[in-house]
Amino acid sequence: MKLKHISRQLLKNYIFIMIIIITLGLTTFFLNLTYTNSKINNSIFDIDSFLYDYNNGFDYALSKQNLEKKDFLIVFDYDYEVIDVYNYKLNKGDQLDYSEYNSFYDNEDPYSYYEFESDDGEYIFLLYLAPVTTNMIFVILIISIAIITFIIFTLFLAKKTGKNIIRPLELISQGVKEISNGNYNHIIQFETSNELDDIRDDINHMSLQLKHEIERRKQLENERNQLILSLSHDIKTPLTNVIGYSQMLLNQSIEDENIKQSLEIINKYGLTAAALTDELFDFTKLNMDYQHMLTERLDIVEVIRLKLIEYVNEFETLHINYQFNLPSTPIYTQLNRMKFYRVLDNLLQNSINYNHKSFDITVDVQSIDDQIRITIEDTGIGIPQTYHQTIFNPMVRVESSRNRNLGGTGLGLSIAKQIMINHNGDITIDSTYTDGCRFVLILPIKN
Ligand code: ADP
Numbered sequence: 001m002k003l004k005h006i007s008r009q010l011l012k013n014y015i016f017i018m019i020i021i022i023t024l025g026l027t028t029f030f031l032n033l034t035y036t037n038s039k040i041n042n043s044i045f046d047i048d049s050f051l052y053d054y055n056n057g058f059d060y061a062l063s064k065q066n067l068e069k070k071d072f073l074i075v076f077d078y079d080y081e082v083i084d085v086y087n088y089k090l091n092k093g094d095q096l097d098y099s100e101y102n103s104f105y106d107n108e109d110p111y112s113y114y115e116f117e118s119d120d121g122e123y124i125f126l127l128y129l130a131p132v133t134t135n136m137i138f139v140i141l142i143i144s145i146a147i148i149t150f151i152i153f154t155l156f157l158a159k160k161t162g163k164n165i166i167r168p169l170e171l172i173s174q175g176v177k178e179i180s181n182g183n184y185n186h187i188i189q190f191e192t193s194n195e196l197d198d199i200r201d202d203i204n205h206m207s208l209q210l211k212h213e214i215e216r217r218k219q220l221e222n223e224r225n226q227l228i229l230s231l232s233h234d235i236k237t238p239l240t241n242v243i244g245y246s247q248m249l250l251n252q253s254i255e256d257e258n259i260k261q262s263l264e265i266i267n268k269y270g271l272t273a274a275a276l277t278d279e280l281f282d283f284t285k286l287n288m289d290y291q292h293m294l295t296e297r298l299d300i301v302e303v304i305r306l307k308l309i310e311y312v313n314e315f316e317t318l319h320i321n322y323q324f325n326l327p328s329t330p331i332y333t334q335l336n337r338m339k340f341y342r343v344l345d346n347l348l349q350n351s352i353n354y355n356h357k358s359f360d361i362t363v364d365v366q367s368i369d370d371q372i373r374i375t376i377e378d379t380g381i382g383i384p385q386t387y388h389q390t391i392f393n394p395m396v397r398v399e400s401s402r403n404r405n406l407g408g409t410g411l412g413l414s415i416a417k418q419i420m421i422n423h424n425g426d427i428t429i430d431s432t433y434t435d436g437c438r439f440v441l442i443l444p445i446k447n
Contacts, residue, residue: 005194013157024146031139058084070130168196184211225284232281243270279411286418293422299330307344325364333443343416347376355380370445377438388431392417
């Protein structure tokens with residue numbers, strides 16, 4: 001089985017950690033074993049041969065044995081007088097103190113002391129074989145070094161893994177976020193020798209493709225908009241002729257009722273087509289110019305107040321109850337006054353056109369946090385819930401029977417939406433309101 005790079009890297013890590021753990025375990029085990037065995041002295045001392053050689057002198061007899069540095073040997077007689085001594089603080093002829101003698105056996109390590117007599121029973125030999133004590137500090141030191149080595153290598157591995165896997169993954173995630181936010185120029189940059197390089201290349205390639213695709217779409221959209229603009233412009237001239245000539249004929253006294261009716265139909269549809277062409281032109285232009293709309297800093301309360309004043313007479317004539325809740329202090333925003341008036345006109349005209357007499361219109365303006373919230377609501381027939389999702393799309397009109405004679409184009413609300421978006425704001429329909437229609441307009445405050 002051929003392992004990929006990341007798997008190989010992880011496998012390497014696992015093996016390395018396993019080796020360190022095993023080494024650490026074995027070290028501890030052997031050190032522990034050494035310490036347990038340390039009670040055993042490694043000196044080689046053969047009592048029989050020593051006694052035999054002692055007849056030829058103490059030093060000679062000693063030289064045949066193999067005592068270690070801390071061992072000692074005292075030869076004394078039954079009066080505790082020291083005859084010979086090796087490696088102990090007493091000298092020949094000294095008296096071995098009885099309590100000192102006893103202290104050897106009170107020691108924690110009685111088995112390290114051996115006492116034997118000479119063949120003739122004249123001397124006593126006291127042999128001390130020092131236990132080889134392992135230094136605990138040394139053991140702790142070794143274990144500490146092992147642990148530190150383990151930590152250092154683990155950190156090293158973590159860093160290496162981080163460099164080869166985690167950091168690239170972070171860069172990939174960051175890059176994907178950038179791309180999903182529309183920054184198609186973002187290029188993910190890192191260098192590993194594993195599969196993440198392939199992912200990096202794929203994502204960079206995808207982002208480049210998306211960029212090209214979006215540019216292509218923009219270009220197509222632009223071409224389509226240009227086509228609509230020139231078409232609506234070109235249609236305008238023949239339509240003006242149709243409307244003008246039909247009107248001219250209608251202005252004359254026509255006796256034939258059929259011809260008169262036909263002329264009226266031609267004139268009416270000519271006007272509808274002209275209105276549609278105008279709105280289509282405006283909608284397309286708004287779509288194209290959304291970044292270049294001219295605005296000025298204006299008090300929105302004053303702008304709305306002026307527009308509402310224009311409507312007061314009409315409301316009263318039509319017996320429409322109106323209520324305007326405008327704040328007494330100014331609220332500023334960047335506005336294209338004429339375009340915004342178009343939104344207000346569309347909403348107010350719709351209320352007037354689509355509702356029967358004697359209903360209420362309420363306009364409310366508030367500032368909430370850093371936004372201006374304008375609600376325009378009526379207590380008319382409302383727009384059915386099923387249309388709420390699509391009502392701002394171009395050419396959407398509520399079932400034609402009720403609109404048949406009103407001459408709308410179905411573009412008014414989509415133009416309003418585009419204008420609000422061009423102001424970095426929005427317009428929505430409040431689906432929780434069921435007494436008629438409530439439109440909510442949002443604009444950013446510009447202090
Ligand atoms: P139109 O040119 O047809 O008026 P709009 O986009 O302005 O186009 O409106 C879309 C449809 O929404 C209209 O055809 C109408 O049926 C409905 N509508 C808009 N405003 C209201 C309202 N205040 N009350 C009832 N229906 C409305």
